[in-house]
Amino acid sequence: MNWDGWLPLLIVLSSLSVGLVIFFLPEERVATRTTLNLTGAVLKLVLVGVIIWGVVHRHHYETRLPLLPGLDLVLRADAESVLFVTLSSGLWLVTTVYAIGYLEGSPHRSRFFGFFSLCVAATVGVALAGNLITFLLFYELLTLATYPLIVHRGTDAAHQAGRAYLTYTIAGGALLLVGTVWLYGIAGSLEFSYRGFVAELADGHRAALIAIFALLIAGLAVKAALVPFHSWLPQAMVAPAPVSALLHAVAVVKAGAFGIVRVVYDVYGIEFAAGLGVTLPLATVAAVTIIYGSMRALFQDDLKRRLAFSTVSQVSYIVLGIALTGPIATIGGLVHLVHQGVMKITLFFCAGNLAETLGIHKVSEMNGVGRRMPWTMAAFTIGAFGMIGAPPLAGFISKWYLGLGALDAGQGWVIFILAGSSLLNAGYFLPILYAAWFKAPPDTWPAERSFGRRETAWALLAPPVVTALLTLALGLLASAPFSPLQWARSITTLEYAP
């Protein structure tokens, strides 16, 4: 039997089935649930490893099931999907460990982990989708799977955040749906392919194609939190920390950004899109988002809110890299897809640790916390410097390629955006680090829990440390084979006509 045709489906099912089983587990079966979760995560990682190996060796992995006459449900492993699927399944493992530690002893864990697994299944589906309708399917599934996680705590604030999330994402999904149907009506096909498939329709459908582009991007921009569709993201930070990690790094925001990658490169084709004149407005929106998000982050006292606005800003780097027409900027955008995820997940893990261990939720409460929780804050520091773009961390590599790409594409103004954003990033991260490391700690923390000799539970501590080291490694070893940078490079050679 040839497994190549089923492997992508198996990857999706590896977490989907785990999720479905967990739903029906009684609350007390902690060990079973933990085993299931970890098994699912590791299994998925192994399968992803197989796929990476196969893609490198030019295997063709494609699952194709009929969905409608003329439209198939396609799951396919190509260069881009491998990039995203590796990111999300790798970070999922880390997040699962973290979530197990984080939610220890809290109610409704079966529900939580069930939806958690569904959420990742949907993300992997988004990553592996081989055409626009499959993408849409998993994209909406992601919306549905995430909502219960956001309102998990059941407080009024959580409900409000959930409502905001739904309002934005369902409306966005509707726009995406309209765009997809319209495109299908014109093109008669929705298959992703390198350098796009709509270019031959250019005669006579120019205006329609521009409108469809706007619809698709608007639908995706909601999840990618581009201004003015971003305001659900800071609200959603009321969710538990693993969910924030999922929202900001692994799944939701990334799905939006990845969708934009797909639309620009594999539906329209970057060169055709540039010819239509739609990339410059997109770049402008991204630039505005970068600056706006950073400015808002500057004034937040709530730590997670600050991080959320930071995400708004950082994710737009990806979009910016995509919208700048040129191979180098493409590398920057794609590599930031991975780098931002790793860095931001570190920061959210750390924020969660602070909240869980010491009850710290605000920046103003963080004085001297570096002495109390050195490992956590060290990880936070690495993440923050990565976000600022300090070499040799991961963020530097992204910024480097973005800046270089901007110069390459003749869009010098982007350099100023990057510079301004770095300045603002420093402006909202460095005071935190300063307070944490150099200010005197208070006599008592807001709500301290003791974990014996360790600063906090190991399941909470290991994930941020691992991702912080990963941040370092992604920067230091950027030129090593199989690094995200190398993947992004090879994708770029596929997306630009020789």
Next chain:
Amino acid sequence: MAAIPWGVMAILLPLAGAMACFLSPRRASPLGLITALGVVACAAGLGWQVAEQGAQRYAIGGWGAPLGIDLYADGLSLLMLMVTAVVGLGISVYSSGYFNREKAVNFWPLWMFLWSALNALFLSADIFNLYVTLELLGLAAVALVALAGGADALTGAMRYLLVSLLGSLAYLLGVALLYHSFGCLDIALLAERMEPSPAVMAAMGLMSAGLLLKTALFPLHFWLPPAHASAPAPVSALLSALVVKASFYILLRLWLDVFPVTAAGLGQLLGLLGAAAVLWGGLQALRQTRLKMLIAYSTVAQLGYLFLAFPLGSNVAWQGALYLLLSHALAKAAMFMAAGNILCFGGHDRIADLDRVAQRLPLSLAAFGLAGVSIMGLPPSGGFIAKWLLLEAAMRSGQWWWVIILILGGLLAAAYVFKVIGYAFTQAVMTHEARAVPATMEWAALVLALVAILLGLVAPWPLALMEIGLPFGGEAAG
């Protein structure tokens, strides 16, 4: 195997079941369940038969078309029959737990009777037979609504009865005019002999109006929410899922076969009313404070979608509408059942106080949520496929304004579904206490909802079935 008249059996079996239940009230429930299984088997047999041999025609008593009564099964009627079988089985399982003995005695015969009428309606090949089955259906449905007792239910049932009779009479008058003009009742013969004349127009007006009234198209939906909301849960489920669809089915048949006049203006009118229903029903559902009323208004909105196919008129549009009909039948039945569980457990269905109850019934809430996904038209669900087909048809025909309606309707649906779902997530800790709701009731709802979701993944099969006998005319698929 091939010679067995599965279609006739699908009518006779529930009729026999009704008799049996009536004669042996103590064993009504198991008898009903067995009959339900039997009907499902009949539907499956007919499905196999139709898929293998194409459209089936039975001449009852061997008389043949102009004089005798014919039964006809093509893809359209087969699908209706099958969805009725699936939902019917679900409702039967659910009801076996829902009714106490006293109510069950009345429920089972009526329900079996209604099922028989439904199957007969979907298989009828002539317009007078359709009238008779429509009336039988209406009477059984009214009696079932009244089963709940209480002022609300009785008034609702009375109103429903009057409306139903009025609609049927209007339809019958139309039948008379058609018979006068062409001297036959068989749909296929009528289609052959059809030519426009004032009498035909009057007939079309009367029949359409009567059927629209029974289908509760906006603004004629006034009777639906009170009747559906006040009936017992399984009855609400079957009314919303199946009974309103029966009159729509007749309208569809007439529209497709008997009146092939290209009445573009009328199509647009129906589309407009459908659009108004989508928006109005959605808004009203959003405004409701009681769960069952919310679901009932949601039915009003969803019925509106069905009429959006009329102005589009293409093969894809009909497929979309029919697919919506299927998935809505399943999803809405699941929703009403879930609401019934909540009502049963908590003793009320005020949305604002749902949290405590919703916490304890995770399966019912899951059923509601999954059904809601289909109602909203989010993937992967039957509702999504239907919406996709309708959207595609609208885009293809260049009538983009229906796209806006479809999208707005979906957003409104999301708003009212999540208004309910949100209550599942509260800080209250789940406690383990004895449940008043039997597991069968929870699982029946969940399974139906799952089937509605599953419809989104197996779309090619139902769509291929629909094509059997070319109910939508000879236009190529896609």
Next chain:
Amino acid sequence: MGAFYHDPGIRAVNDVLSVILLLSVPGLPLLLAFPALRSRLSWPCHIALLPAVVLLAVPEVVSIEVPWLLLGTGLGIDAASRWLLAMSVVLWAAAATLLHAPTGQPADDCLTTCFLLTLVGSLGAILATDQVGFFAFSTLMGYGFYGLLVAGGDEAPRRAGRVYLGILILADLALFEALLIAAETIEDLGFEAVRHAVARSPSPGLYLSMVLVGYALKAGVWPLHFWLPLAFRSARPAVALLLGGVPIAIGLLGMVRWAPVGEINFPDIGLIIQGLGLAAMLYAVLAGLERAQLKLLPAYAAILATGLFAIALGTGLADPAAWNRYGDLAHVFIVSLGFGLAGLATAIRWLEARYHCPAMLARQADGSNPWFERWPGAVVRWAARMGFDTLPRLRASWLAEVGRLRQVRAWKRMLDGSERFLQRWTFAITLFLLLGMVVVAFVGASSWIG
């Protein structure tokens, strides 16, 4: 036969050794920067310097390429950087001793970690053979030094740290831009190659100005020197000792290595820089007299020296031939500046500790600054008033407006009212009649027309 076999073998061993040695110069202190890894060691800061000492002892030019590191970087040592490395080792060893010695207690974890990270940065920057590596290490050095300034201190060092941090960020931005321009011009980012390529590119001016501004900020060259006096005034002795040899020296080194001096002829810019250098020297003399604070003396000496350096650099820009002839002296200058400032700072601290001269501090006791140190604060305040404050306020008022609109319940009443109207029996049935008639009319119309 033996020699034939032996020769490449020795070379291979040599290569491996040099890789290990060069990588361990920044690598060992980096590892020791983790508190857990050094908790059992005594004198970790000194141990961290050992690989550098060994490297100094190797008498040949060693360099390695590390293609997998960062964007592909390299490390190496040549004659010029050997001097710098020697200077650094001496200064760091002295500082490490000071860090422990005066009180006899080991410094706290945070301070030691910052110390070691700064050490990594400064040694790495000296050894880096390409711009990206240099940039990475010098950034690490900068942030580490910020930590050194601030750690364990009170308000005064914190203020110095804040200013330094701001300067650092701006400098890194400018240098990042310069780096991008360089990378846009040429693939290979080795110093020599970039200098060569940029000089031949169409617009070397932007690159040059970015480099000069960036490193002038980092080295505290007048008029971008705000942080220097603050740092000298507040830093602890060990840190004050390092100021000349670490941030200033690395800054000047960066300028020498990055700027295409000697490759390019820019008389105008050269003249301007010479003028600025002259002004810096003047300023240093005047301010040094004006603010007769002993502690600040090294700061003004540094400004004086960097002014001198600027004059030399300006000359180099105006007259490439001269720079090519005497340019190597720049390294000598940097080394002596490092030693000189360290000596001066230590001497003054020693004097202060020995004699306590409060009178010498009297004139600036109020702590107020001359105008040129006040304007950044003013800019920040002005910007806050202009934009950042009004944004949230606008949003708040907009939200209030939306909230008011939500209060209007007219449309809700309308919805309820019309539904009740629709549900009235008579009205509903009349609608039914109407519908029937309309249907007839429509069918009639369309069949007659069509």
Next chain:
Amino acid sequence: MSHVFLYALVGTGLFTLGLYALIVHTHLLRKILAINVMGSGVFLVLVALAARARGAAPDPVPHAMVITGIVVAVSATALALALMVRVRAETGRAELSEERPE
């Protein structure tokens, strides 16, 4: 104009009259009667239209239809009357309330 047509017209008139009564009257008994009148009107039309050509034997099919219809109408009326009695017992009035149940 034949007498057949006259019958048909009368039937239509009865239908309309019944519809009018159904709308106007509030008492349920009157509504039920109105429905019955409407039904009679329809049956009249059916029977009248059964006479296809003058002198020829009338078409049997409409008669069969009318008989079926009468059976249906009788049972419907019985159900309606029973319901009306129950409504009256529950609400005290034999009328449809115009207010929405809340």
